[in-house]
Amino acid sequence: MKRLRLLVAALAAWLLLVPGMAFAIDIKEITTPLGIKAWLVEDKSTPVVALSFSFSGGTASDPSGQAGITDLMAGLLTDGAGSMDAQAFRQRQEDAAASLGFNASLDRLTGSLRVLSANRDEGFELLRLALTEPRFDADILNQRRAQTLAALNQAAQRPGSVASRTLMETLFAGHPYAADPDGTPQGLAAVTPDLLKKRAAELLLRNSLVIAAVGDIGEAELARQIDRSFGVLPTGTPPALPPEWVPPTKPRTVVVERPVPQSTALLALPGIPRDDPDWYAALVMNHVLGGGGQQSRLFNEVREKRGLAYSVSSGLRTYKRAALLVMSTGSANERVAEALKVIRAEMARMRTDGVTEAELNDARTYLTGALALSLDSSGSIAGLLHSMQIDGLSPDHLTRRASLIAAVKLADVRKVAQRLLRDETLTTVVVGKPVGVTPEP
Amino acid sequence: MPLLGRRALLGGLLAGAALPPAPALAKLFSVGRRNAETFTLANGLQAIVLPSRRAPIVTQVVVYKVGSADETFGHTGAAHFLEHMMFKGTDKVPAGEFSRIVSRNGGRDNAYTTFDSTGYHQTIAAEQLELVMRMEADRMVNVHITEREIVPERQVILEERRMRTDNVPASLLDEAVREQLYGRHKPYAMPVIGYADDIRRLGVNDLLAFYRRHYAPNNAVLIVAGDTTPEKVRTLAERHYGPIARRRTEPRTRPSQGGTDLPQKVVRADARVAEPRWSRLWLAPSYRVGETKYAYALQVLARLFGGTETSRLSRVLVNERRIGLSAYASYSPSSLGLTSFDIGVHPAKSRSMTDVEDAVMAEMKKLLDGGVTAEEVERAQNQLLAAAIYSQDSLASGPRIYGTALSTGSTVADVDAWPERIAAVTADDVVAAARHVWRDDGAVTALLTPAEGSR
Numbered sequence: 001m002k003r004l005r006l007l008v009a010a011l012a013a014w015l016l017l018v019p020g021m022a023f024a025i026d027i028k029e030i031t032t033p034l035g036i037k038a039w040l041v042e043d044k045s046t047p048v049v050a051l052s053f054s055f056s057g058g059t060a061s062d063p064s065g066q067a068g069i070t071d072l073m074a075g076l077l078t079d080g081a082g083s084m085d086a087q088a089f090r091q092r093q094e095d096a097a098a099s100l101g102f103n104a105s106l107d108r109l110t111g112s113l114r115v116l117s118a119n120r121d122e123g124f125e126l127l128r129l130a131l132t133e134p135r136f137d138a139d140i141l142n143q144r145r146a147q148t149l150a151a152l153n154q155a156a157q158r159p160g161s162v163a164s165r166t167l168m169e170t171l172f173a174g175h176p177y178a179a180d181p182d183g184t185p186q187g188l189a190a191v192t193p194d195l196l197k198k199r200a201a202e203l204l205l206r207n208s209l210v211i212a213a214v215g216d217i218g219e220a221e222l223a224r225q226i227d228r229s230f231g232v233l234p235t236g237t238p239p240a241l242p243p244e245w246v247p248p249t250k251p252r253t254v255v256v257e258r259p260v261p262q263s264t265a266l267l268a269l270p271g272i273p274r275d276d277p278d279w280y281a282a283l284v285m286n287h288v289l290g291g292g293g294q295q296s297r298l299f300n301e302v303r304e305k306r307g308l309a310y311s312v313s314s315g316l317r318t319y320k321r322a323a324l325l326v327m328s329t330g331s332a333n334e335r336v337a338e339a340l341k342v343i344r345a346e347m348a349r350m351r352t353d354g355v356t357e358a359e360l361n362d363a364r365t366y367l368t369g370a371l372a373l374s375l376d377s378s379g380s381i382a383g384l385l386h387s388m389q390i391d392g393l394s395p396d397h398l399t400r401r402a403s404l405i406a407a408v409k410l411a412d413v414r415k416v417a418q419r420l421l422r423d424e425t426l427t428t429v430v431v432g433k434p435v436g437v438t439p440e441p
Numbered sequence: 442m443p444l445l446g447r448r449a450l451l452g453g454l455l456a457g458a459a460l461p462p463a464p465a466l467a468k469l470f471s472v473g474r475r476n477a478e479t480f481t482l483a484n485g486l487q488a489i490v491l492p493s494r495r496a497p498i499v500t501q502v503v504v505y506k507v508g509s510a511d512e513t514f515g516h517t518g519a520a521h522f523l524e525h526m527m528f529k530g531t532d533k534v535p536a537g538e539f540s541r542i543v544s545r546n547g548g549r550d551n552a553y554t555t556f557d558s559t560g561y562h563q564t565i566a567a568e569q570l571e572l573v574m575r576m577e578a579d580r581m582v583n584v585h586i587t588e589r590e591i592v593p594e595r596q597v598i599l600e601e602r603r604m605r606t607d608n609v610p611a612s613l614l615d616e617a618v619r620e621q622l623y624g625r626h627k628p629y630a631m632p633v634i635g636y637a638d639d640i641r642r643l644g645v646n647d648l649l650a651f652y653r654r655h656y657a658p659n660n661a662v663l664i665v666a667g668d669t670t671p672e673k674v675r676t677l678a679e680r681h682y683g684p685i686a687r688r689r690t691e692p693r694t695r696p697s698q699g700g701t702d703l704p705q706k707v708v709r710a711d712a713r714v715a716e717p718r719w720s721r722l723w724l725a726p727s728y729r730v731g732e733t734k735y736a737y738a739l740q741v742l743a744r745l746f747g748g749t750e751t752s753r754l755s756r757v758l759v760n761e762r763r764i765g766l767s768a769y770a771s772y773s774p775s776s777l778g779l780t781s782f783d784i785g786v787h788p789a790k791s792r793s794m795t796d797v798e799d800a801v802m803a804e805m806k807k808l809l810d811g812g813v814t815a816e817e818v819e820r821a822q823n824q825l826l827a828a829a830i831y832s833q834d835s836l837a838s839g840p841r842i843y844g845t846a847l848s849t850g851s852t853v854a855d856v857d858a859w860p861e862r863i864a865a866v867t868a869d870d871v872v873a874a875a876r877h878v879w880r881d882d883g884a885v886t887a888l889l890t891p892a893e894g895s896r
Contacts, residue, residue, distance in 0.1 A: 045495055047830065094823070094824055095823065116827070146789060146790065150715075153715035153716055157714065259713060260607075261608065293540060294537075294551075304593065309597070366545060369546065373498055373548065375495070375496040376564075377836070379834075
């Protein structure tokens with residue numbers, strides 16, 4: 001005990017602890033001549049322009065009988081446009097050293113463009129073609145469909161994928177969020193070029209657009225390029241939001257058998273919406289419990305002390321109509337039951353005792369400082385500006401964020417822990433050949 | 442069609458290129474120069490500084506010139522096990538505190554082990570560079586390796602092995618393929634994480650011996666990228682790494698031969714495989730071992746033959762003939778020993794492994810007999826050079842590139858000359874390189890298939 005005190009004293013003297021850095025980037029809000037809004041961070045230190053954007057509506061609004069069409073459509077937007085087939089379109093991107101891609105999440109259709117600023121005309125022209133003249137040729141549709149089916153097949157064998165899928169199906173039974181974003185064999189089989197065109201027309205609406213740009217481009221130039229790429233898109237009504245989610249009210253444990261030596265486990269609780277007043281208290285609580293890296297309680301108890309897992313963490317997830325707190329780990333089949341027990345004990349400890357003053361301070365400095373760590377490339381900065389807009393935040397949020405985190409009190413953390421970490425709403429999924437894990441239907 | 446020519450890209454990457462860059466690319470030119478500053482401390486620690494003002498953060502990486510290929514059979518996994526133990530404390534920093542201190546100061550840290558190197562990295566607010574330097578220097582020589590800490594960590598590593606290898610059929614196949622390709626119990630044949638039996642066997646004395654043999658300032662490279670200056674880094678490095686004594690290290694050796702009974706075919710039939718894969722790996726020269734003159738042409742070859750969806754393999758096997766769902770070729774010359782040139786195809790439904798193999802062989806023959814066009818070569822070069830420019834837009838890429846190069850026997854000058862050397866590759870070079878590597882007696886064919894009767 002004495003040795004420990006000495007160590008702590010030595011450590012305090014040795015390390016100069018300073019509070020998290022103050023941080024600001026200059027975000028400009030622009031409106032184009034055609035009335036499209038965007039955020040811009042002009043950065044002349046890089047010869048690159050990065051764009052991150054999205055439209056309302058994602059895979060959760062796949063039309064009935066066409067499960068997988070939105071994801072397929074997103075990929076096919078860059079598989080041929082205008083007079084170019086897929087090969088020609090890709091070659092032109094390669095020649096311009098531009099990368100353009102689309103993805104579908106449950107709630108949104110997102111896209112990104114990265115191009116050397118010297119080639120930005122070509123980059124925005126390819127973006128215009130992809131958005132307004134996609135071809136959806138039958139040939140490339142068949143190719144992408146076959147690839148997606150193969151990926152679904154293989155995912156059904158991968159323990160991590162099976163666990164994620166099973167978790168969503170269990171939590172969201174009867175709700176659109178339960179569906180696999182990649183679709184089903186039946187849904188994918190039903191997709192035709194005409195249906196893809198229809199789906200693109202439903203989603204690619206100018207009035208549901210959110211755009212962020214970063215890099216070597218000025219306001220006027222960005223406005224001109226945005227109008228050129230997005231200007232001819234129609235306005236309209238985006239797909240209706242899915243219904244509100246009714247969170248589970250009793251604990252469940254689902255076991256899926258797979259012939260692997262290590263079981264993958266996910267434990268999920270109803271989470272907290274992004275605009276909830278307790279959001280920052282929840283961020284702190286999650287950080288101490290199992291967030292960010294190698295300092296959390298779960299890391300310490302499950303990995304460091306007991307060697308029960310290599311990977312163990314927790315995270316907050318938010319969707320348009322739901323929020324989750326998900327903990328995950330992987331442990332030998334014979335030991336996974338013990339890992340689950342330790343995780344549940346940590347939930348209980350957090351619920352009863354909250355966090356310590358020291359943990360609160362550490363979480364504050366980490367959460368304040370870590371924001372800057374994600375700003376290491378044009379694309380990542382554009383991604384941050386884009387998600388801030390999706391979350392309904394204003395550009396000055398980056399300067400206000402530190403004080404919001406600093407305002408979190410011990411009592412706030414305990415309150416949010418009691419609100420979220422409830423055994424009676426815990427859904428557990430274990431994939432492997434776990435020993436001593438009993439399913440609870 | 443507005444096409445950015447190779448020449449223009451080169452202007453962006455070459456310091457002192459013969460042709461001045463076009464005005465529009467002046468910025469490219471300055472970014473291309475990058476201002477990597479290097480110096481070496483009296484104790485032999487080599488330092489590289491990559492300043493960038495974009496965000497008020499810095500990344501420190503210390504790379505040791507030791508990896509799993511420096512282990513012997515029976516002690517596999519030592520380099521990686523030691524990497525884990527480096528977080529178990531010194532007199533000044535208690536076990537587990539290294540990462541907590543980084544975190545409570547708003548930073549992130551981690552570490553990695555490869556065949557040829559072991560790296561430790563932190564990204565943190567610029568004014569905390571001294572903090573992470575002090576701690577990294579401290580654990581270069583003062584780490585505690587105790588039985589108490591080893592016992593649970595061994596279980597952690599076995600779980601890591603289950604997660605990365607035993608749970609993943611493709612990884613298990615890869616282990617078996619490497620044994621054939623490089624020769625059983627030889628460097629690169631044994632897995633980085635180690636065999637499970639060895640992980641269970643490694644103890645305090647093994648890890649301490651490995652630590653003392655390989656961790657020294659003269660066997661390490663310090664790389665700092667981000668919001669700092671070479672002067673500042675030099676001052677701090679002198680202060681914290683400077684006092685650490687040099688140690689005698691043995692030269693690293695790697696075999697110049699691979700497996701002795703090639704060609705081989707390795708099959709893994711596994712109930713956990715839903716989609717089969719055909720692949721073939723050829724022993725290939727790296728920047729350091731074998732016919733190293735082909736190292737640049739092989740990068741161009743991999744790119745134009747199977748590097749993108751417009752490459753030959755993708756165009757013919759996937760797009761036109763529908764034999765494969767996807768196809769790739771890959772080659773990395775950054776190795777202290779031999780490396781491999783890999784080709785792989787996921788067969789389309791109802792296509793056999795033989796169909797795929799025949800089609801790949803036909804494309805290889807076509808390339809060897811008919812050559813490649815100057816346009817194909819230029820496109821591939823263009824893509825490689827563009828990737829190099831984009832890598833300078835990210836704080837993580839620079840340290841990764843220099844760290845890999847310097848731990849595999851290359852120099853800063855090699856890294857800086859890379860664009861020029863890639864650009865100098867001709868169509869004839871590409872064919873000559875392919876002819877050199879695609880030999881029957883230097884290959885292993887690897888088949889990943891669903892278990893018998895499971896499909």
